[in-house]
Amino acid sequence: MIAMGTAVVVGGASGIGLATARALAAEGYAVTIADINVDAARSAADEIGTTARAVALDVTDEDSVAAGFDGLDDLRVVVSCAGLTVPGALTELSLADWQTTIDVCLTGSFLILKHAGQRIVDGGSIVVISSLNARQPGTAMGAYCSAKAGVSMLVEVAALELAPRRIRVNAIQPGVVDTPLTAGLALVPGLMDEYVDNTPLGRSGRPEEIADMAVFLASDKAAWITGAAFDVNGGAHLQRYPNVLGRVQAMMP
């Protein structure tokens, strides 16, 4: 296999990030899995093999992000996957819960773009996982929708600023994908059905289907693509977002 240089997958210990780490390793990259859950990152690196390594990194802590990118040789690809959501109606959501989502999803993306942009080689590729919610509003999703809309715009600014070094920066906006992040949706009666009903291709996504787009964007086949956001969602952006708040309220006694 041809050695492709180094790739970092932030949030690579689970779900979409883990699938992306596996896919980049299969392409010949030496993959660093950077995650706040360092035990899971180590297990993932062990599973991938000797070319992979794990590092503890918290995207909300600038020193941790800077240290995570330290000493990497020939850094060619960075995929930023860390994310979470604390749902809640805007009239009920605490400032702390708003801040948690904004810190991880939006400020975390800024810190990754900042430090990846400093360290990546000229001609490298950065991919940030945004969301369908960057363009489609959903009840109870105010913090997440705002953060992800910000992420997709941040990617456009980064693409402009890094273009002189031929570094490409793109976003992927997944619809609902089966990962630990979305496992809880099944606990809300009817909610997963509503996601699928609003997905023209009639199913949720697999993490590997997002990883495939990340690998494409990392590759030379995407050499003329930057500042773009790709909807990988079975067509869900063509319909409406499920009424998460309504479904949760319907569960209440």
Ligand SMILES: NC(=O)c1ccc[n+]([C@@H]2O[C@H](COP(=O)([O-])OP(=O)(O)OC[C@H]3O[C@@H](n4cnc5c(N)ncnc54)[C@H](O)[C@@H]3O)[C@@H](O)[C@H]2O)c1
């Ligand atoms: N699963 C979906 O339906 C879906 C849809 C659209 C967008 N996304 C986005 O895709 C990305 C990956 O989500 P996923 O579904 O694979 O979730 P996941 O929970 O399976 O994986 C997220 C990973 O991020 C890590 N992480 C969380 N906070 C972190 C922090 N502060 N610093 C470093 N790492 C941190 C977690 O430890 C975990 O390994 C997220 O940005 C999410 O918002 C997911």
